[in-house]
Amino acid sequence: MGTDAHVVVVGNEKGGSGKTTLALHVAVGLLRLGFRVGCLDLDAHQASLTRILASRRAWGERLAAALPHPRVEAVAPSSLDSRAAALEEERDRLDCAVAGLAAVCDFVVIDCPGTDAPLSRLAHLHADTLLTPINDSPLDLDLIGRVDPLRRALVAPGPYAERVWEWRRERCRRHRAGLDWLVVRSRLRNDGGPALAADLVGPMAQVLGFRLITGLSERRAHRDLLLWGLTALDLDQPGLGLDQTEAQRAAHAEARALLAELWLPRVAGRL
Template sequence: MAHIIVVGNEKGGAGKSTVSMHVATALARLKHRVGVIDLDLRQKTLTRYLENRLLYMQKHALDLPVPEFRDLPDVEKRELAAGENIYDRRLSMAVSGLEPICDFILIDCPGSHTRLSQVAHSLADTLITPLNDSFLDFDLLAQTDGETHEILGPSVYSEMVWSARQLRAQAGLTPIDWVVVRNRVGPQRMVNKELMIASLNKLARRLGFRIAPGFTERVTFRELFPRGLTLLDLRDIGVKQFNISMVAARQELRDLMTELKLPGVSIDF
């Protein structure tokens, strides 16, 4: 069966689609068969990222690795069993269609709580949660004391992940490998950053997730999106000399892919 990677949290602007695109295309570049499903039915950022990629490839006659993308199929209500949720059926059909032809299926979730997102989390073998380096985003995982930063208890998203873990346990499936990714990190060494690291380490032990390095906030990522490109495509489009930011960003991607510890994946880019 395909290994299912879910990229999710319940807050927009954390870089979920950027992480999704880079992980999916990195796996494809490593010769793995990769399927992608975008559950953000309103913004469709990952969908547009992939569309931009196909258009750029066509315009410039390029052959870049592209994951197999699937929309959620339409389902007639009369086709549903009694009490069956239409979104459950649509997601199940999309996943089932990709499983026979994919080693990995990556599902990008919206930045809000939806039925689709909830079901997707219960399917996750690996759950990647990008998190901005801010206590505003940390509140997604846990409630904290405003002065001491002591952890008071889990927040709504952590409770959803806990529910997904229970559902998988009841179904006899392997536990979710939950990886929280510190993303869009500022380059400066600040007190807030140190507090975030300490708080995340404490919370990781309580909630059972691993912490992985993500991407530093860089202009490069905003420049890549309109062309549908990733950091690993730069040589393919003729970039011969990388600046310091590009070199550092590629290393960050290597570090992230290594830390995810996906089955059968050997990082050689």
């Protein structure tokens, strides 16, 4: 792996948590700061990140706008019948893909499927930074930690938190650097309602070893831009003709604040 490459894995074993949206914003944000970025899509079924980035390239070409683009690759699950042989093949495919991108990029962003798939588990072992988006839902919280509803207190780690602990131990065994785990509050509401995630997950952070940060709000500005593979960080791009509305400027500030909270190497100085 390239000595300067930092691997960001966006993982959560539940669908609909906002992984691909988060991966796109991180990749575009790093590109906008002048970094070389590679993206690895592990969701062979939906291929959402691959399709969104294809739309981004097509839209930029149509408008003759010099949009920055990451290198994009995909790794599909093995079709071998033997479970052991399939796992070995997937490991080799993933290692080669990550090493190839890391050799020419400053950052590699890996978008994992929303299932407990072997390929996803292997990807987590590459993570220097792990981003786990969660919605403000008890179902999402249950993956992180089991909560007593009466005492509103953590009683046991959730299945995903237990696996993060295993991945950390395995990385140490392989003499790799530590893993910075961030739980990202995703699709936040702007209606002033109670924030279940902040109330319950916040106290779990020190016990389970993660940082809780604020992600992207449920803004129409984010959703509309996503159709074209764009983000609020592209608002200043010449040739796109995007309106600078107050809502879009707020979305832009929110996306930049997210980048700052990730504490990725060499990012703070460029922000």
